[in-house]
Amino acid sequence: MRVFVTGASGWIGSAVVAELLAAEHEVVGLARSEASAATVAGLGAEALRGDLTDLDSLRAGARRADGVVHLGYHHDFSQMAEAAAMDRAAIDVLGEVLAGTGGPLVTASGTLGLSPGRVGTERDVPDPANHPRIANAAATLAYADRGVRASVVRFAPTVHGAGDHGFIATLVAVARDRGISAYVDEGANRWPAVHRLDAADLVRRVVDDAPAGSTFHAVAEVGISARTIAEAIGLGLGVPVSSIPADRADEHFGWIGRFFGADAPASNALTRERLGWDPNRPGLVADLDAGHYFLA
Secondary structure, three states: OEEEEEOOOOHHHHHHHHHHHHOOOEEEEEEOOHHHHHHHHHHOOEEEEOOOOOHHHHHHHHHOOOEEEEOOOOOOHHHHHHHHHHHHHHHHHHHHHHOOOOOEEEEEEEOOOOOOOOOEOOOOOOOHHHOOOHHHHHHHHHHHHHOOEEEEEEEOOEEEOOOOOOHHHHHHHHHHHHOOEEEEOOOOOEEEEEEHHHHHHHHHHHHHHOOOOEEEEEOOEEEEEHHHHHHHHHHHHOOOEEEEOHHHHHHHHHHHHHHHOOOOOEOOHHHHHHHOOOOOOOOHHHHHHOOHHHOO
């Protein structure tokens, strides 16, 4: 199969490209810069110059492919509505091209805010009011009624591994700057996590085998307590570990405080059952213990 991938040079996307190529698919990766194009080409894929605002390049990439993996997103928390609108426009272009073909359209979403107070499952339908991106997942799945093998992969908030510059790297930077590795209140709230390579393996399985209208969880660990994460960071940096009251979380952590204080466990049972997915790379704490998050 020839697969068009947006976000192809990114943290998750580059691993997905490598996984698809290893499975003998051909890959065309969207690249917004010469550096991104070089990364895509270095993986062994064809680079197509363009970005998420360039709907003509998205249309061209989808027309040259049998299916699409849409991972590109504008991750700017100060412009959530604008980012979601950009994402929706991209999904609509990609879905329109694939309509009637039976080809796969795989888009990304997240598990944060899925089911406050309990473990979220793949069957849960989150409230679009929680985040403007949630409605885009529903828009993707609606293309199943138009002859597209549409599916959504909800990623854990922490997709970890060597080279990660996401949430965990940010928490490490805060702890280094503050001289303390903190958690909110008792630190009993739980974060799901998945290794980057396990996530890429799942996306490839979705491309190959997912039925139309399905949702999957790229979650290897259902929920790791915030205190456990903070303790592993404190050990790695050699700084003390302590609780921060919830009303001081934003002051201490900055923008990531609202996320690190959330309780957001998520199940992967249906994903494992439906696709035979068996995540087996190191867990989050093992990844922290390996030391690469603490290199200067």
